[in-house]
Amino acid sequence: MPKYQFDKWTDLYANRTGRLKSSAIRDLLSVTQRSDIISLAGGTPYTRDFKLEKIVSATTACMLNQGNDALQYGGSEGHVGLKKHIVKMMSADGINVDTEDFIVTGGSQQALDLIGKIFIDPGDVILVEAPSYLGALDAFTCYEPKVVSIPLDEDGVRVDELEARLRELAAAGIKPKFMYLVPNFHNPAGVTLSAERRRRLIELSREFGLLLVEDNPYGRLRFEGEDIPSLRALDEHVIYLSTFSKIFSPGIRLGWIMAPHPILEKIIFAKQSADLCSSSFTQRVVEEFLNENELDPYLNQLVKTYRSRRDAMLAALDEFFPPEATWSRPRGGFFVWARLPEFIDTTEMLAEAIGQKVAYVPGRAFFADGSGANFMRLAFCYPSEEDIHEGIKRLAGVVKDQISLYHSVAGLLRAPAQTEEKAGN
Numbered sequence: 001m002p003k004y005q006f007d008k009w010t011d012l013y014a015n016r017t018g019r020l021k022s023s024a025i026r027d028l029l030s031v032t033q034r035s036d037i038i039s040l041a042g043g044t045p046y047t048r049d050f051k052l053e054k055i056v057s058a059t060t061a062c063m064l065n066q067g068n069d070a071l072q073y074g075g076s077e078g079h080v081g082l083k084k085h086i087v088k089m090m091s092a093d094g095i096n097v098d099t100e101d102f103i104v105t106g107g108s109q110q111a112l113d114l115i116g117k118i119f120i121d122p123g124d125v126i127l128v129e130a131p132s133y134l135g136a137l138d139a140f141t142c143y144e145p146k147v148v149s150i151p152l153d154e155d156g157v158r159v160d161e162l163e164a165r166l167r168e169l170a171a172a173g174i175k176p177k178f179m180y181l182v183p184n185f186h187n188p189a190g191v192t193l194s195a196e197r198r199r200r201l202i203e204l205s206r207e208f209g210l211l212l213v214e215d216n217p218y219g220r221l222r223f224e225g226e227d228i229p230s231l232r233a234l235d236e237h238v239i240y241l242s243t244f245s246k247i248f249s250p251g252i253r254l255g256w257i258m259a260p261h262p263i264l265e266k267i268i269f270a271k272q273s274a275d276l277c278s279s280s281f282t283q284r285v286v287e288e289f290l291n292e293n294e295l296d297p298y299l300n301q302l303v304k305t306y307r308s309r310r311d312a313m314l315a316a317l318d319e320f321f322p323p324e325a326t327w328s329r330p331r332g333g334f335f336v337w338a339r340l341p342e343f344i345d346t347t348e349m350l351a352e353a354i355g356q357k358v359a360y361v362p363g364r365a366f367f368a369d370g371s372g373a374n375f376m377r378l379a380f381c382y383p384s385e386e387d388i389h390e391g392i393k394r395l396a397g398v399v400k401d402q403i404s405l406y407h408s409v410a411g412l413l414r415a416p417a418q419t420e421e422k423a424g425n
């Protein structure tokens, strides 16, 4: 059967299906996987330094020690052996929980979808940062909310703006269902929410009964500075998500979500209807891997790699980018967020960049209201330092061309007016 057929079933789809679009990132990745393109686009964790023999032994141990269970369905809540390790990791992050206080999910992306599923009716108001994680916007949008965006700056979300919006909404009798945030090493903005703003956010959540959803995939990838207590450590009513994707492997598809018990119960029901349970097999392989205390040394190595790549990107931006551009200086995670002059549209510029064999993600993808046209996300996680240097150099050339083009067109447009003025004199 031909792959590209006329879709004669359009009258059958649910309304929400119209909101399901191929994500900008996925479309892009298909082009940027070409070996001649330096991709600063995808937030792909660097898994190439992983010693595969360690996974071979963990898989062998899994089969020998618990092979039958690994091949069976498991509980929707997740495998207790793995959850005990997550409890230890959480306690090191200042979050004291029991194995019953959270469930294992198919990556944190599934957790985002489950949150949308249990909270959002069409037209409900939800709050997000602007910019926000594209995958979360996609997951929530499917449930047809009205998305209210709160801007962020170098210290994370603007809590003063949030307070103003909460007051406006309360005055209009509207109670937002939740606010979604990525406080550490934000995707895409690279910024971290300050300790002071975290405290203020918790105060506001209490004052307005606002449920907070804290997504923390990058918190353990800190390059320098002190950890800042998570929102969940400050208040146990916060819904908290994390994942093994960025600290170990995205291929195993394992994350976790903790929430107050009444909410967690609904999330479990939603998960049961989505996939019954996360993979019994990969949960046990990761358990065996963690039994050997292999994660921390691997994480230290990852942090070193990502730190050097971040340094390479910032150095290349300083060297090549024009003075009209500014960018974030992340202290961890995967991303630098660059701002170009307002007259540049990074979605339109992408074709030029790909022509020069370099790719990034255009800013607009990360804003629910379609703004952000002059921003771009630059990921330093996957390419080598040499490729980052070369990629930023090529991109700087594209940006400078856009700026010169704008000035020459603007000059041409100004010219007749000046002539007329002269004539008038």
Ligand SMILES: Cc1ncc(COP(=O)(O)O)c(C=O)c1O
Pocket (backbone or CB within 6 Å): 043, 106, 107, 108, 109, 110, 133, 135, 182, 187, 215, 217, 242, 243, 244, 245, 250, 254, 255
């Ligand atoms: C902020 C954020 N949340 C969630 C995810 C999804 O991760 P997972 O692989 O755990 O589904 C990502 C992946 O890029 C992310 O950046």
